[in-house]
Amino acid sequence: MSTNTKSINANSLFTNIPKDVWTMTAEITAKAKQNPKNAHREMISLGQGFFSYSPPQFLLDATSNALNSDPLNNQYAPTRGDLRLIESIKNYYNQFYDGLQNENITITTGANEAILAILIGLLNPHDEVIVLEPFFDQYISNIKIPQGKIKYVTIHPPSDLSQGKHSGNDWKINYDELEAAINEKTKILILNTPHNPIGKVFTKEELTKIGDICYKHNIKIISDEVYEQLYFDEEQGFPRIATLDPKYAEITLTVGSFGKAFCATGHRVGYIISKNAELLKYPAAAHTRICFSTPHPPQVACAESLTLASKNGYFEDMRINYNEKFHKLMEVFDFLNISYTIPQGTYFIIADFSNVNVPFESYEFPEELQSKPKDFKLCYWLAVELGVITIPTTEFFTDEYVKKNPSVEYLLRFAVCKTDDYIDKACERLKELKPHMK
Template identity: 45%
Template sequence: MIQDPFKPAARVAGQRQDVWSIVNEAAQASPVQPIVNMGQGFFGYNPPEFVLDAARDALSKVECNQYSPTKGRPRLKKAIADAYSPFFGRTIDPEKEVTITTGANEGMLSAFMGFLEQGDEVIVFEPFFDQYISNIEMPGGKVVYVPLHPPKDGATKTTSAGEWSLDLKALESAITDRTRMIVLNSPHNPIGKVFSKDELQAIGDLCVKHNIIILSDEVYDRLYYVPFTRMATLSPEVAKLTLTVGSGGKNFYATGWRVGWLIGPEHLIKYVSAAHTRICYSSVSPLQEATAVAFEQADAHGFWDESKKEMKAKVDRFTEVFRELDLPYSDPEGGYFVLVNLAKVKLPEDYDFPPHVASRPRDFKLCWFCIKELGVAAIPPTEFFTDKNAHIVEDWLRFAVCKDDEVLDRAKERLRGLKNYIQ
């Protein structure tokens, strides 16, 4: 039998329609226009002027328009080492402990490619950033899921995102002799939880006990509203196992720049760098240079404190409407996502959902309804859970507040329309 040359690989074939295309499809067809997009986590405004100036200046330099070293431009590696050394409580070696990647996502793919063999297991907490899963499976890894659980009264009153809890016994029972890595995300997308020092220490102790690499996704590390602990700072033993992931796009409001990095001990970073070299060789030169300048100048502009203050104000501004409607939400401790519980919203029984939405959990129906009837797009968080555990969040929606205040106000005005459906 002749094999079909156009048959796609299993890793990309047979996947059900993804949440992003469903939301975009609904938005385009909605009778309420223009759509207020509170779905995807991209910023609705530009980076500050000093960051844009750095990008403009970099484009005028010959060397910034050519290949960068595969491990990253020396200026950016040094800027990251200088910026993070005070947080880590030691001097980070920019040449041996930092590698630059094409966004945090490619950096994580490089970490998985650098360490996973066929059948190796990676523990991921639910809900998860959806890219983790394909990134683990492409090199042959197997994902092992451990869910986070919402507060018991999260459906009836507003609670802190920090109250979402991890069952440590369930985590330890998920560890086998094939467990190679654990993925941690703090501040967490989509929950907004900042893992406490005690929680991180318990996770770190398990990883030290079983010799498991920790991939600590800290891309929202400059947006925290409660004390924030970095996994790699817990102890020398934990640090030896930890790769810390960062994102220039998240830090400087420029998600399209695709500048990320990993910080970690040389015995781990060198294999991430080796995989990155084979995946994309090197990352965008002028935007690496601009990110370096942004780090160098951020403190002088008071940028870090201001960005945190502004984002917390956006969270508070947006969630006013849910306090008005008496809809409980998970008050984020970090990042720019808000999970809102819509169990009180009763959808019309005869509402005509298309089959690909009708077959999905209730949050997809809530999402579709809000887009079509109110003109507000959000993201259904069951997309970030396995089917087995999707019930945990089927009454919730995720909203991204990293938008201009006028957009937040427009969304609030439209969401007041939910009062007609609240019981």
């Protein structure tokens, strides 16, 4: 072990970092498990959005085949992606786009690396990025790494958030506020649809307003569409901003993820699509410098799997299955008179727990939660009392917003990317809240 005591002058982005919500949730789980109430029962986690079950068999078979069928599959892939995967993506997405070519696609090591590569490729220091709040937390660090600045624009919740059922359409952007956030330094807007954590799918009308504003001000759009296969209104479908108008396609970089589509978050295969090949070449160059190329065998497996899934009804069946999982949870929330936003997409649902009698003042919370918003304490209380793990949603908002809008402190996010019997067990535990309701 080194005895050198000289100080390390590290990048300030990575010093004195507060614990992220995922680390804190893991620690909440560990501490709750030590409580005697949980000594002899399983902790049920509907927290982080990873799957409790295996990917479809056709992906597992394709992965095994990719590893064993050709020695070259185990070597570096081309930096822009294996041509078999690019061809498969091109064939699939040309049902939505018009005339995608190879140069319109880049494969990345997951969707998060795709977004980082776009930001590194396009931002100069002090360029500004508009982030719609609430937001996925990784956006923030990805913007700060290339020294970008963040402007937040709120997706406003319904005024009666704690009462009854809501739709994603009840969460609205004020377009005057969006215009007011723009200045000469604004370069990018990050759009997430279907939206984590709200479960909102932006409508064609909403996307058109966003697209018109961005085109008018020459703002590039990162459209994070990792949950694109998870939408539940078949009539509306899933509107893609880049396909609504050729001028939107010119300024949009669409990000996708096979981890979400095929229940395989550990495979780390994402991609960027843009009709503007000139725009895409900068993120592609950044991707080459970040990780050179994405792991090769999963690319080959995803190429085969996307082709199969587009023909065998896999995506349609997956949506039906998720809808059934959501309805189980929503029935429990209805039973408890807990307000929630009906998911239009993703595998998340957010619910308002302000109607639950939680003894915030007298309960023994861990020291590090004392200064945190109520939803962190709610998560701990649920973990101890019910053995159920969720995610506090204030982490998806800025501290400033939470201080001005304390109603969001009662929102918890539940992930349903779990087996049906696991969801059933969670529902039975949640019913134990009945004596605690106001």
